[in-house]
Amino acid sequence: MQTVQDAAGLRATIRGWRSQGRTVGFVPTMGNLHAGHHSLVKLAKARTDRVVASVFVNPTQFGPNEDFERYPRTLARDQAGLAECGCDLLFAPDVATLYPFGAAGSVSVHVPGITDTLEGAHRPGHFDGVTTVVCKLFNLVQPDIAIFGQKDFQQLMVVERMVRDLSLPVKVMRAPTQRADDGLALSSRNQYLSPHERAQAVQIYQTLQQMRDLIAKGHARKVVEQAAASKLERAGFVPDYVAIRRAEDLSEPADAETEGLVALIATRLGTTRLIDNLLFD
Numbered sequence: 001m002q003t004v005q006d007a008a009g010l011r012a013t014i015r016g017w018r019s020q021g022r023t024v025g026f027v028p029t030m031g032n033l034h035a036g037h038h039s040l041v042k043l044a045k046a047r048t049d050r051v052v053a054s055v056f057v058n059p060t061q062f063g064p065n066e067d068f069e070r071y072p073r074t075l076a077r078d079q080a081g082l083a084e085c086g087c088d089l090l091f092a093p094d095v096a097t098l099y100p101f102g103a104a105g106s107v108s109v110h111v112p113g114i115t116d117t118l119e120g121a122h123r124p125g126h127f128d129g130v131t132t133v134v135c136k137l138f139n140l141v142q143p144d145i146a147i148f149g150q151k152d153f154q155q156l157m158v159v160e161r162m163v164r165d166l167s168l169p170v171k172v173m174r175a176p177t178q179r180a181d182d183g184l185a186l187s188s189r190n191q192y193l194s195p196h197e198r199a200q201a202v203q204i205y206q207t208l209q210q211m212r213d214l215i216a217k218g219h220a221r222k223v224v225e226q227a228a229a230s231k232l233e234r235a236g237f238v239p240d241y242v243a244i245r246r247a248e249d250l251s252e253p254a255d256a257e258t259e260g261l262v263a264l265i266a267t268r269l270g271t272t273r274l275i276d277n278l279l280f281d
Contacts, residue, residue, distance in 0.1 A: 001083040003090040007140055010091050014052070014141065022049035026143035026170075027087075028134060031055040032072040036178035036186035038085040040147040043175050045086040052141050053082050054091040059103050061129030072188065091141070098136050109135045111162050114250055118264060119154050119275070122240045130155055131162045138163075138170055146170050151177040151185045153262060153277040154250065177276070179205070185276045192272040201274060203235055204265055208278035211244060211263040215280065220255045232267055240266040240273075247279055 004010050014024060025044030029037050033055075044051045055078055062068035075092060082090055099106045108128050114120075115127040138146065148156045160172050178186045183205035184198075193201055207228050214224045221244050229242040246253050247262040261280040266273065 001079070001087050001090060003079060003092060005092050005094065005097065007093070007097060010052075010089070010140055013089055014050075017050045023145075024048055024141065024143045025051045026137070026141045026146045027051065027053045028137050028146065028148075029053060029055055029078075030057045030071065030188070031078050032074050032188040032191075033078045033081050034186050034188065036149060036151070038081060039178050040149060040175050041082060041085045041087050043173070044145065044147045047145055047147075047173070048143075050088045051086065052089045052091060052143065053087045054093070054137055054141070056091075056093055056098065056133070056137075058098075058129055058133040059095060060099075060106065060108075060132055061126050063123055063126065066123075067189075072191070091137075098133060106132060108132050109162065109166075111158050111165070114154070114161055115158055117154075117250055118241055118243060118245075119266065122266065127155070127158050131158060134159055135162065135166070135168075138168055143170055145173055147173050147175050149175050149177060150279075151187065151276065153264060157250065185274075187274065189272055189274060192270075194270065197270050197272065200235060200237075201269055203232065203237070204267065204274060204276050205278070207232060207242075208263045208265060208276060211242075212278055212280050215244065215258055215261065215263075218258075221253060222255075228263075228265075232265075236269070238268040240268070242267075 025048035027040045027044055041051055041053055057071050059068055109131040110128050111131050120127050163170060163172055182202045184202050211224050211228050225242050225244060229239050232239050242265050244261055244263050247260050253261055262277055264277040266275045
């Protein structure tokens, strides 16, 4: 696997692949990679001839009181894992490469509407940082396919909306959430959990499953949301939101709706913020 940090080296390698008629898959990450990220690379490898992964801790998607400084940087370990799962090229730029005028002076990409709720309401400006950096990376890599995991469900929808609205020539593919044996969604932030918190954290996925089952039995949406939030609070969680929405656009469904829905939870456990979701069959 080749590793490059500059745009010229990235483009030169991809240009060589294109001259040979190769298709290109792309997996953008912030590093500190785990099996969930590796599954995205493997999926891209199965769909395209060559795979690029990026590792970049993006400053513009962190709020002033969030964990940008303590977000783990594990590039050497990430390189080894990516090489093992078949990545062809790692793009690991510095901030100046992606933000030549500085993060504060950067052009910003804003997706209206869908970014105003849930994560967007609790983390103002977060999605502007996500869409800005993803748009920059798409312009640099120019992939045929980009793979995103469903654990960050709202982020996935925001990126899909941006790609469609800006007519970007890339196909966004969804990959299922990877989970530990007990159901906890794999996340780089899980390592912040104490052993006791790690044992508690499985209740997030269990709560999502219970929400799905109660809706299927005809219970009112708001009652289900409130009961789920109360259950988490009693267990020591501090929820930001516990919501059931339409999976197509994150709008609020009517009580009679039981299909095409998604349950979403964002909650703090100790000092760690965790998110997860579950699509209703």
